[in-house]
Amino acid sequence: MNLGKRLYDLQQIDLDLEKKTEALSQVESQLSHNEALTEARAEVERKREDLAELEKKEITAEWVVDDLEAKAGPLQEKLYAGSVKNPKELMSLQHQVEQLKSQIREEEDKTLEIMSQVEALRKEIASRAAEVKKLEEEWQKRREQLLVEQTELRTTIDVAKEKRDELAATVESAHLELYEILRARKQGQAVAGIEQGRCQGCRITLPVSELMRARMGELVQCDSCSRILYLG
């Protein structure tokens, strides 16, 4: 096989390897993050913490109501028992009872408000938790697909690397070095085909003498773009 052809084949393998390696790193990056799921889980966690706080507030609010009722009860009994005869004392007692009753109403309203917040938050957590479960199931499927892709890509890359090594072993090291230098400079396109007497890298028409040398299988570089020429 002539040198141009071998280097051209090497370039095909290298271009393919680059693509497959990039695809593998994308698959691996997808396998290591799932932002949607992580974020959804964190949100449920935050809401659960909020709920725990709110439940504590609910208990405290209920205690406040109980305390006020415990204070109001005996005063009310005293008031209705008719044992207080002094008008001034009676008015003061009535006033105290009224004040406590209004405080109780206020605190009961607060408790109800907290209870309805607790209820709403519980519903929201249940619905978010269901979303997380769905995301987990989807992720499980996606992960399995990605793992299959990862294995396939790794195998393809290993096979291509072996082929590359075999082919590279047939090329003199000086030629291989030139190929590598051009590959780095020409975005992977170190070797250009010749079609209708033109270099396919830069489209210039090549001198007949170079075409002949390329046909003989010698290493010929395009005068204009320096690429190694390959006549198929």
Ligand SMILES: [Zn+2]
């Ligand atoms: Zn050229």
